[in-house]
Amino acid sequence: MRVRPWILSSFSILSSSCSRGVTIETYAQSLLDQIKERDGVVKARAYLDPEFVLEQARALDQVPHNERGPLHGIAIGIKDIMNTKDMPTQFGSPIYTGHQSRFDSSAVAILRHAGALMFGKATTTEFTVTNSGPNTTNTHDPNRTPGGSSCGSAAAVADFQVTLSVGAQTGGSVIRPASYTGVFAYKPTYNVVLLEGQETFAPTFDTFGFFARSIDDLQLLADVFAIKDDHPPKDIQSGDVSVALIHTPMWAQAGPSTVAAMEKAATILQNWGAHVEEVAFPAELSDADALRRIQKVITSFEAQKSFLREHRVDKERLTPEICGMVENAANYTNKEVAEASDTYARMRHVMNDLAKEYSVILTPSAVDEAPLGLGDMGSATFNTPWTGLPMPVINIPAFIGAHGMPVGVSLVAPQFHGQHLLRISKVLGGVLIAEGGWRI
Amino acid sequence: MRVRPWILSSFSILSSSCSRGVTIETYAQSLLDQIKERDGVVKARAYLDPEFVLEQARALDQVPHNERGPLHGIAIGIKDIMNTKDMPTQFGSPIYTGHQSRFDSSAVAILRHAGALMFGKATTTEFTVTNSGPNTTNTHDPNRTPGGSSCGSAAAVADFQVTLSVGAQTGGSVIRPASYTGVFAYKPTYNVVLLEGQETFAPTFDTFGFFARSIDDLQLLADVFAIKDDHPPKDIQSGDVSVALIHTPMWAQAGPSTVAAMEKAATILQNWGAHVEEVAFPAELSDADALRRIQKVITSFEAQKSFLREHRVDKERLTPEICGMVENAANYTNKEVAEASDTYARMRHVMNDLAKEYSVILTPSAVDEAPLGLGDMGSATFNTPWTGLPMPVINIPAFIGAHGMPVGVSLVAPQFHGQHLLRISKVLGGVLIAEGGWRI
The missing domain is CATH 3.90.1300.10 (Amidase signature (AS) domain)
Structure with a gap:
């Protein structure tokens, strides 16, 4: 054997x-x-x-x-x-x-x-x-x-x-x-x-x-990696847990399996005894297109610098997508980059304050199940805000989608609350996985 | 020969x-x-x-x-x-x-x-x-x-x-x-x-x-390095040049050679035909100790991560100063780091807006001439605000200090105005060096 x-x-x-x-x-x-x-x-x-x-x-x-x-x-x-x-x-x-x-x-x-x-x-x-x-x-x-x-x-x-x-x-x-x-x-x-x-x-x-x-x-x-919070994380008791259910301004993009997973997650946590509350993105951040744009502007601007070396030394072997970024084919301006950075800085402050009012944020991990084919690796639209904000995120692989594929949900905490996020993910992750259906 | x-x-x-x-x-x-x-x-x-x-x-x-x-x-x-x-x-x-x-x-x-x-x-x-x-x-x-x-x-x-x-x-x-x-x-x-x-x-x-x-x-x-402005820099005409003379909240630390250099620089530029105006740091940023503290908090926090590897692998050969940073001997909190980042983000916005009202900022490059001895490399107090803000800076080596050593002044432009800064530094630098006394 x-x-x-x-x-x-x-x-x-x-x-x-x-x-x-x-x-x-x-x-x-x-x-x-x-x-x-x-x-x-x-x-x-x-x-x-x-x-x-x-x-x-x-x-x-x-x-x-x-x-x-x-x-x-x-x-x-x-x-x-x-x-x-x-x-x-x-x-x-x-x-x-x-x-x-x-x-x-x-x-x-x-x-x-x-x-x-x-x-x-x-x-x-x-x-x-x-x-x-x-x-x-x-x-x-x-x-x-x-x-x-x-x-x-x-x-x-x-x-x-x-x-x-x-x-x-x-x-x-x-x-x-x-x-x-x-x-x-x-x-x-x-x-x-x-x-x-x-x-x-x-x-x-x-x-x-x-x-x-x-x-x-x-x-x-x-x-x-010596990830540390200012205060050691507290024990988690179901009656004390408040969950901010944040669908994000990109919610219209969610596919059926993600919609079902988010609903199921909210119900499971509610039944477990958590207070689950739907929370909107702050007004300044509620435009999905604007949110996507600021991410793209900064990413593309920084890619100009990050791949300048390869563009200079070995351009023929650099994918056209990256060449386009280095050449700033989209014509982003420095002004727009500076404004996007300022917006992120305000978002970071507002969203972290908001996150601190809850034990944890529950939000989608992906648009849907993994797409068919290897030519498109799917959309990061639900991830980019938390990357830029820049808050810790854990994917909980708890659910099964319409085609039998796994579907995760994200738990998110304020920045520098990474140990707290691990502690609460251990408890809430256990509850979600027990009832969610996905088995690792 | x-x-x-x-x-x-x-x-x-x-x-x-x-x-x-x-x-x-x-x-x-x-x-x-x-x-x-x-x-x-x-x-x-x-x-x-x-x-x-x-x-x-x-x-x-x-x-x-x-x-x-x-x-x-x-x-x-x-x-x-x-x-x-x-x-x-x-x-x-x-x-x-x-x-x-x-x-x-x-x-x-x-x-x-x-x-x-x-x-x-x-x-x-x-x-x-x-x-x-x-x-x-x-x-x-x-x-x-x-x-x-x-x-x-x-x-x-x-x-x-x-x-x-x-x-x-x-x-x-x-x-x-x-x-x-x-x-x-x-x-x-x-x-x-x-x-x-x-x-x-x-x-x-x-x-x-x-x-x-x-x-x-x-x-x-x-x-x-492909440094680019949004707009090609304009030609510089003396009558159109406005200089913001910013002594910074750290001015009390300036030694006699820096005080003299700043005075001389302002006079030279004024005589040349520039409009020179003394400009204060914005109110929120006017406390020298607070400014120094936010720099220290972020630097020390990030050094915890930057030297974790050496601290783990080869601590005995890491200088005690860096060990203290990795061990967070100063007990900085994540909360203070987040607040310092927010302050910097606000500062960046305010200071760049202010800088855009002038052709260039004139500010000290160092506390004084190079100190005697090799055990102390001098203070960076006049540089850190512009590093953190994060605006382009050029040192103009124009003056001679009390002991015959060079004394520079800094010209500073808004972020992403690096080509403009080169253009104006070429003109103003020429004027300052011609009359300042230092010869490279």
């Missing part, structure tokens, strides 16, 4: 490798077996050297228990936009085929120091910008996209190929693929995890994020 | 190497001679391989004239916080002794593509954070500091060891050393030059910058 430690959470692996004699090598081998069996369909890998993984695993097995870090031996997939000293980093771009830095990104170094087992690189769309590209498929239906841009990171966790993975979100590149593939994901408050050593798209929005199959595993990563 | 192309500006070198038969190798050799003669005193080098420089120079000499970029053959010093594929990058830290990436930072790649001759790495304080460290001295008095953190970049240009150099500013790390060493420097609007591939200190403030011995040379670099 095949050994199945690949289905375990980090906690189980950590305790198994401590007490029950399951070696990290055995666990790593079981993941490699799973990948061998599955990756022909899922294609979540930008790079993997099985021999090197096993070598690392054996070395980790030799580390005395009292010298082990909080992620000792846990297999983690790294989005292929983060430099890794011992694996290529190719940014999903032909320009960087075979590119390998000699140094880890800041986040990778921190993960490695915590004992993580680096389990290859996960696919990304070209520079995280394009909305198609790698042929990575959705674990739950190979005819559907896993979402982007962190497609490989989400797919690999959903397919039990790794226990954890890391990615990044500029629009909806973490939360949306988590919703599409039915896993948990955490986008922390902007700027609380350093992006040094990884690709830049739009520095005003670029945010680190991570994927797991449980809130406990998200918690592990949050602690490794 | 020794050939002296090392004293030339980029423009002269570009035209010499095109038309007058001075090879890039000859020019490079003359700089190496200058360095050999001077660097025992100035110590501006974190790394230099003369043979490799000459090799590059000879290769550049072979490039046909019609294939040459805008910086072809111009010697440029790179602050030792920017990755260079062919030289070590050591961040002024013992942790990174011998550290070498296989890839250039974005800015270095753009400079290289433009034909620049990479002329070694220039010293920096430890991770640009500390206010002492390298034993780099001031060209004009080896008993005085050149200022930090871009000490080597400023000193090397001032000492004619390179024609151009690049650095970065989080508080006052470009403008202040330029003032101390008597060279021009340009800190563009925040985020218009990408920082990918270089060290992060405080992402909210970190800004690229560059040094030169003329405005024309700053202009060259600004164009290489």
Whole structure:
């Protein structure tokens, strides 16, 4: 019988490798077996050297228990936009085929120091910008996209190929693929995890994020990255929980599965004893087109700078979409960029004040189930406001859509309330998943 | 007689190497001679391989004239916080002794593509954070500091060891050393030059910058980095120029040489025909202590993230000052960070509106002449507001202080008016330098 430690959470692996004699090598081998069996369909890998993984695993097995870090031996997939000293980093771009830095990104170094087992690189769309590209498929239906841009990171966790993975979100590149593939994901408050050593798209929005199959595993990563609130999070009692149900100005775009998921989530939480209250976006932010525009203006402006180097050095191999951004084909003005930044600054203040009046915000994670086909990775419209605001978000993979695919909902807290968000997501996530129907 | 192309500006070198038969190798050799003669005193080098420089120079000499970029053959010093594929990058830290990436930072790649001759790495304080460290001295008095953190970049240009150099500013790390060493420097609007591939200190403030011995040379670099205004800058006529004389809330800290320089600058410009008007900081920003505090709060908070990796992996070799930041020894709260960001956002709006009412702002570049000794690199108090706001600034090295050292003044424009700032600095800088007394 095949050994199945690949289905375990980090906690189980950590305790198994401590007490029950399951070696990290055995666990790593079981993941490699799973990948061998599955990756022909899922294609979540930008790079993997099985021999090197096993070598690392054996070395980790030799580390005395009292010298082990909080992620000792846990297999983690790294989005292929983060430099890794011992694996290529190719940014999903032909320009960087075979590119390998000699140094880890800041986040990778921190993960490695915590004992993580680096389990290859996960696919990304070209520079995280394009909305198609790698042929990575959705674990739950190979005819559907896993979402982007962190497609490989989400797919690999959903397919039990790794226990954890890391990615990044500029629009909806973490939360949306988590919703599409039915896993948990955490986008922390902007700027609380350093992006040094990884690709830049739009520095005003670029945010680190991570994927797991449980809130406990998200918690592990949050602690490794030293995410801290001003006050330790309080215990959650159902009678004290108030939920701001925010459909956002983009609600008209929601598909039937997202509409159903949001309704069901509100009902479940109400029945559980939470106070659920529909809350509108503040008036200044209630125009969906205007909201989308300010995101686009800033992103596109910053992309002009972020890809100037590739445009200068290797333009023929840069996708026309990015060339258009560098050349400012849309003719955005600096004036509009400055105004958009000012609007975001006001929004941030207003929305955080509003969020503080509730225990948590409940809002969509994606427009609908994962779209059919691999040519369109879906819309980030429900994610961009929270990326820009810049509040912490967790995807709860609780529901099943009209075609049997997972549909997540987002829980959102005020900025710098990331530990509180984990605590309340653990409780509310449990309630939603118990009744929502999706099983990881 | 020794050939002296090392004293030339980029423009002269570009035209010499095109038309007058001075090879890039000859020019490079003359700089190496200058360095050999001077660097025992100035110590501006974190790394230099003369043979490799000459090799590059000879290769550049072979490039046909019609294939040459805008910086072809111009010697440029790179602050030792920017990755260079062919030289070590050591961040002024013992942790990174011998550290070498296989890839250039974005800015270095753009400079290289433009034909620049990479002329070694220039010293920096430890991770640009500390206010002492390298034993780099001031060209004009080896008993005085050149200022930090871009000490080597400023000193090397001032000492004619390179024609151009690049650095970065989080508080006052470009403008202040330029003032101390008597060279021009340009800190563009925040985020218009990408920082990918270089060290992060405080992402909210970190800004690229560059040094030169003329405005024309700053202009060259600004164009290489594609700095653009919404409208092409207008010609400058003395009768139309209005100057906002802003002493800032920190004016009480100004030493006698800065007080004299500001007075002299105002008089010179007035006599030239400009309308010079004393303008106060907006009321909300008029408390010097509060202004300093918001800068400190954000910088220190972001340093917690920026140096978490080194703190985890190699704490014993991290200076206690940075350890204290990572450990949040000052007990700053997230709440205070959020409030500081909101204040900055309001300030940015108010100050840019105010700046738009004038042709340019005139404000101090430094507290006084460069301080005596190498243990204190001086105060950035006059620079931090403009770094955070985040407006473009040019140092004009026009004046001579009480001890014969250079004293600069800053010209400041609204954000995204970087080309306008170059144009007006060319005119006003010329006027100020003609009468100010300092000769580069």
